Structures are given as C-alpha cells and as structure tokens.
Amino acid sequence: MDLAPFKHVLLLPGVRPLALLMFFARMPPAATGVILTLHVAVTLDRGYAAAGLVGAAGTVGMGLGAPLMGKLVDERGLRSMLAISVTASAAFWLTAPLMGYWVLLVSSFFVGLMGVPMMSIGRQAITALVPEHQRRVALSVDSISVELSFMAGPALGVFVATRFSTNAALMFIGLSILTAGTLLYWANPPMLHEDEVVDGPKPKIFEWMRGRIVGVLVVCAGATVCLTGMEVSAIASLEHLGKQSWLGVVFFAMCAASIVGGLVYGGVKKAPSVLVLVVLMAAFEIPVGLGDGNVLLLCLLLVPMNLMCAPLIAASGESISRLAPPTARGLAIGLQGSAFTVGNAIGAPLAGVAIDRGGAPYGFAVVGVAGLLVAVVAWALARQRQRVIPLPVG
Template sequence: MTGVDLAPFKHVLMLPGVRPFALLMFFARMPPAATGVILTLHVAVTLDRGYGAAGLVGAAGTVGMGLGAPLMGKLIDERGLRPMLAVGVTASAAFWLTAPLMGYWTLLATSFLVGLLGVPMMSIGRQVITALVPQDRRRVALSVDSISVELSFMGGPALGVVVATKFSTNVALLFIGVSILVAGVLLYWANPPMLHGDEVVDGPKPKLREWLRGRIFGVLVVCVGATVCLAGMEVSAIASLEHIGKQSWLGAVFFAMCAASIVGGLVYGGVKRVPSVLVLLVLMAALEIPVGLGDGNVLLLCLLLVPMNLMCAPLIAASGEHISRLAPPTARGLAIGLQGSAFTMGNAIGAPVAGVAIDRGGAPAGFAIAGVIGLLVAAVAWLLARQRQRVNPLPVR
C-alpha cells in the first residue's frame, strides 16, 4: 500500500450525506446478495426439485434484472426515486413474503417478475453516490461504493445460509422480504438526491442515440467482459474445490477474492494516476488464465486468485465513473441501469461457458476460457472506444 493516499477517502466520507448513505446501502445490499444462495437452497432442498430446477429460477430472476434495471433507471430519470421505490419495494416485498407459499412453477414465473420490477439496489447506490459528491471526487466515492458492495457480498450470503440452516429456507425468504421492505422504506424516507446540485438539467432531454454510442458503449462492453471473467472464475473455483473434495473451503476462497477486491478498491481510490477501464479488464482477464495452476491446492488457488481480484472493485468504480461523465445527467438513471444490465449479461455468459469448458477440461479450462473471452471483449471495447463522440469524451488518464 506504499504510495497510496487514504486521505481522499476520509474527505469523501466527511461530505454531507455520504457516510450515512454508504452505511445504509451496505445493509440494503446484503439481502440481494443473499438471494441467489437462498433461492437455490429453497428450490433444491425444501421443494426437493434439484439444482437444475434451482438454476432455472435463478436464471429467470437474472433475465428479469437484466431487462428491469434500465426500466427502473428510466423511471428515476422521469419521475424521481420515490415513485420507483414505491413500485420496486412493493413488488420485492410481495414476492419474498409470499415465496414460502409458492409452488415451483409459480416461483419460477414470479422470480422473473421480481427481477423485472424489483429495487435495483446496486444501481441506486452508484447513482446516489455520484449525486452526493462533486465530479472531481467521484472516483474515490465510487471506490467507496464498490468496497461496500464487496463487504455486502461477504456478509449477505453467509448470513442467509446461517438463517436457512439454523431455521429453514422459508424463514430465510421471509427475512429477505422484511429486510428489503425496511431498506426500501428507509430509502424512501431519506429520499437522497439523484443529481448533484452543480449539474445543469435545463433544456430538452437528449435522445438515446445522441449519447448511447461509441465510447460509452465501449464502457458497457467492458462491464460485460468483467463479469464474464468473474462469473467464470466463481464457477471454476467451485469446480476446483469439488474436484478435490474441499467444498468446505469455499467460504475461505471467496473471502480471499472479496478481500483482494477491497484492497484493490482502496489502492484505486488512493492513488493519483489510475489505469483505464480497458487496461483493468485486460489485466483481470490475463491474470485469470493462469489461476488454473492452483487446481488441487487450496492455498495456491487462493494466492493465484488474488491478483485478478485486485482489479474487481477498481473496474466497477472506473466504469461507474466514466458512465456518470459520459451520460447526460437527465439520463443517468437509464445509463447506470444499462451498466447493471451489462453486468448481468456478462454473468449469464461467463457461468455457462466456463461450465462447458470445465466439463471438457476441468477447472483450469474454465479459468482459461473465461480469461480469453475477457481479452476478446476488451479488444471489441477498444475498437468501440476509438469511435468519435462529439460530446462528453472519455477521460484519458
């Protein structure tokens, strides 16, 4: 951490509203972070439908989130945060509080609907944090936000598993519903700003084709590539541990991933010169390819996962910073929603592709194919970034 200045984090956290909002979003994101493992356990174990059926429920929710995030973001742009929360919290609470009563097919259909209409906590956090700080401090603020996301993913699934195993998955589903309802009500009451006070929003709203092209599209493609790498990494790590009968070490491996990402976020927010989103994606993808060398050795696997995960939080923060600058303020909700869709798309691509590679060549093949695809996506993003854009050029660092 030599050469890393942590003072900017202190300055950002001292700005009005930042610290309480960051704390609120940390807790608000824990339930969504736990939904995947809770639904999997509920469908596979409580409903006794198996893991394939559980995967379909998860996929339906993922598709819904990919389609719903831009729609909910657009609703924020046009109507404000509170109308979106009224729709999203109602839909989310209704689903999770009645999920214990649902049969499998009802659960499958409604999981898509709650993905479509639910509260996009990840996107809301990124948009509000950009509104609470001036533009020259957004890199640090978004680093704080990305670190908060990692902490939520460290605590949320673990807490969900504890509730599900100590009590039941039905209790865990109700716990998620109550948590989302409380977090949504608190957000509704706080009603944080969605645009910074210095941003000009007068005049007609720009049309979609005027800003969704070239460089901003390239950043969205980078987001796809990043989650292809991350999803492939997770599936391959699970396969590697299962192959040697060390599934009980999965928590330690995921802790190492999240801890590395947090360190990366601290470094990214604390240095003066940072790499571009393209460089971060190339580094992440290239560093994933040799992770398979740790197959069969838990300690070596953890050590090899650290370098690529150092890029995770910085890449999320950097992509959010660029999107907030490239998109017009009046369309920022839609733009950040599209970023969420890009993350979802990459996850939907990376996991099955790595799974096929694992079936044919083991966990090392899964790591390798995810890394290679990440490099190919980076090449596509580089070509898109070279296209001319008349407004809001991508900052060169």
C-alpha cells in the same frame, strides 16, 4: 497509496449515512441467489437444475428491469420508483414460502423485472453527493461497500436457512428489503449533483449511446464473464479435490483482494483506465488454473485478478457518469447493471463447458481469453469519437 481522499469524501454531507445504508440495503439481494437455490433444491425437492432455472428467470428479469427502473428515476424521481419496486419485491419474498415451483419460477422473472436495483441506486446516489473530481474515490467507497455486502449477505442468509428454514430465510429477505426500501424512501437522496440541474429537452438515447459509453458497457459485460467464470471454475476445482468446505475461505480471499484493490484505486493519483483494468483482470485469470489441486496456491493465484474487481466497478461507474447526460444517468447506470447481468449469464455456461471438456484449469483459461477478446472490442469502440451534447445549465 494515499487514504486521505477517502477521508475527505466520507466527510462530505450525506456520504457516510448513504454508504452505511447501502451496505445494509445490498445484503438481502446478495443473499437471494443462494437462498432461492437452497429453497428450490432442498425444501421443494426439485433439484439444482430446477433451482438454476428459477435463478435464470430472475437474472433475465433484472437484466431487462434495471434500465426501466433507472429511466423511471430519471423521469419521476427515486421515490416513485421505490414505491413500485419495494412493494413488488416485498410482496414476492414474503409470499414466496407459499408458492409452488411453477408459480415461483414465473414470479421470479417479474420480481427481477420490477425489483429494487440496489446496486444502481447506490452508484447513482453517491455520484450525486460529490463533485465530479471526487467521483473516483466516492465510487471506490461504493465498490468496497458492495464487496462487504457480498461477504456478509450470503453468510447471513445461509445461517438463517440452516438454523431455521429456507421459508424463514425468504421472509427475512422480504422484511429486510421492505425495511431498507422504506429507509431509502425516507432519506430520498438526490440523484443529480446540485451543479448538474439542467433545463430544456432531454437528449434522445441514440444521441449519447454510442462509441465510448458502449465500449464501457462491453467492458462491464466482459468483466463479469471473467468473474462469474472464475467463481464456477473455483467451485469445480474445490469439488475435484473434495474440499468444498473451503469454498468460504476462497470466496473471502476474493472479496478481501477486491477491497484492497478498491482502496488502492481510490488512493492513487493517476488511476488506470477501465480498459486497462479489464485486460489485467482477464490476463491474470488465465494462469489461475495452475493452482488446481492446492487450495492455498489457488487462493494466492486468485488475488491478482480480484484486485481489479472493485476498481473496475468504480472506473466503469465513473466513466458512465461522465459520458452519459445527467438527465439520463439513471438509464445509463441501469444499462450498466444489465451489462453486468449479461456477463453473468455468459460466464457461467462458458466456464461450465470448458470445465466439462478439460477440468477447472480450462475454465479459468477460457473465460480469461474471452475477457481479452471483449477488451479488443471495447478498445475499438472507445476509438470512436464521442459526440458532445450541449446541455443548457439551469
């Protein structure tokens, strides 16, 4: 593993400020799920089923909204999208403490639909700052940044909610999104690399949304089926042991393994394909259930599959940026976000059914097998010949 490529990428103009900004900008979205759950279940006293419904409404909204926001970036630019999404997001989170349950439920869908797609913005912006031969390393940096945000964001949100109140935490998220969105608006990072400026008519979606790029999106969905199912199964395993207090340690081990994987992936000379990565992730998940009943063994068995997490995010982003036309990159990366969302929506209930039938080990095994089946579908799609779209270069 050679870390020199990371140094070279981080020395490129604009990369370090963007990586730092996106780290802080992604912390509030990382905390929204746990804060909304605590607010609905505890503060509003509606229970966890009602909290899950609010989370599901937001998830559906995000799945539909990410491509729309990406298309808006392609057609109108980043600032136009931010003006709409930051206003909508800040308005929701700052007024959420005043909402009753049903208003919160409906509003969560719309804030998901119109909210700031921080994950997609970061991937597209860092792609635009580096030449194509350095995208793998740049997207590895971005994936590591995501993991760090997910390590810090929920912990900070829970601290505010428990130290003060969930109402304070909701308003803190709103102010954080408003601040991060304003800084992004001011920075206005490019969304296309300077060598990718094109003239002429934009290609239609059916001209490039086929074959290999669809296969990559299927892989993204399959990967999050594995990851979400892993999280649910890990929670069930710890709850069965009566050691829920160790959940933070287990999740820290997952994130740390992913960060190490991102460093290795960005530093090797020949990286595995996105299809190989999802096969390894799914295969390594199947035996994780052997650690049920032992926290230390569970953490150790979770390491191999989580080593694939950040590399898979980086590899899929690199593939999409290469296969989609530059003028439709926002839409394509938005569709990647939707694929991740679909995987989240499938993975949790799939693991839940398996856990109810046979316990946490079945949860790990079933979603692992599902990931392998998804990889077969992606492999079949990848074998299709990709149509090359000629684009006049300006």
